[in-house]
Amino acid sequence: MKLTAESVGWAIHGHKLLDDVSLGIAPGETFGLIGPNGSGKTTLLRVLAGLQRPKRGRVLLDDRPMQAMPQRDIARSIAFVEQQAETHERIGAREVVELGRTPFLSPLQPWTEQDDAIVHRALEDVGMLPLAERLWHTLSGGERQRVHIARALAQQPRILLLDEPTNHLDIRHQLSILRLVKQLPVTVVIALHDLNQAMDCDRIGVMEAGRLVDLGTPEQVLTAARLRRTFGVQADIIEDPVDRRRIMRFRCAL
Known part of the structure; x- marks a missing residue:
């Protein structure tokens, strides 16, 4: 199932949390969303999930405007896992x-x-x-x-949205959940803090101050220059001698 955002904007009290975000997620794709804290990742996921209606622009589910769809129909297609959801029940x-x-x-x-x-x-x-x-x-x-x-x-769901789902998990469960998500026959959009985990996505989008500033494959996006510009870190990209995967090591940029 395809998910599309067209010139999406969202603001609260005049403060822009999303600014003219356009994005197309292909059926079956695993799309990673990265960016500093406060860059708009969670807000974008909530808009894509139909939980927040964009102030500007629109979201389409298989080319059908989500705004015109009943919430039950959206919930039959999209599942959203928040960073932290509590209940007193x-x-x-x-x-x-x-x-x-x-x-x-x-x-x-x-x-x-x-x-x-x-x-x-x-x-x-x-x-x-x-x-x-x-x-x-x-x-x-x-x-x-x-x-x-x-x-x-x-x-x-046919589309699974996850907002930093491994935050509270130990390393064993982080790996098992990410492996499970990768194996699901669904479209996945996942916000991640761990940039090495983002390397396993089909494509990556980079958020800064509510804007989508970069988009492409992990090799295209996760460059030393991008990581320094967006996160303020110096990255050394090395190759694992066992499985030849690219791995990043970080240190504070001077």
């Missing part, structure tokens, strides 16, 4: 994941054994099946993040 991990099935339920389409199987598989995929009956408030930050990813998987 006394709710269990399995119940959180079951919420991913909400767009597909109605009085004419009640909960079925197939929904149970989808939820079970989602919990299993993120390694949370043994903790499925635990209450939300007893879970660690990393466990909660894996539950949220499972909820998105249970939604069975």
Whole structure:
């Protein structure tokens, strides 16, 4: 499924958080979004997910303006995993994941054994099946993040948007979640802080002060000059002698 932003702008109290952003995500593509804190990555993801309506421009889902679509139809196609989502409800991990099935339920389409199987598989995929009956408030930050990813998987989206999904995860679960996302037969847009993780994306977009300032393959975008200009760091790009992958080492720019 294709996702397109056309000249999207979004502001709050006169402060531009997105400024004339145009972007096309191809079906099946894994697109990485990078940039400093406050550059607009989260706002762009929320606009692409249909959670915030752009003040200017428009977002299209398979060439259909999202503004004209019912929210249920959007939720049947797009799942969004936020950096951190909290609840004060006394709710269990399995119940959180079951919420991913909400767009597909109605009085004419009640909960079925197939929904149970989808939820079970989602919990299993993120390694949370043994903790499925635990209450939300007893879970660690990393466990909660894996539950949220499972909820998105249970939604069975055609487009998956993730806002720095590995922030609260230990390195083992970071790698397993990124590997799982890469294997999914869906279009993926993922905001990342770890630039070495961004190397595995098909394409990368760079955000600065609400604008998309660079776009291309990891090799085209993640250059020493770009990293110095955008992040203020000096990067040494080396090749792993085992698998020949490019790896970046960083130090503060002088």
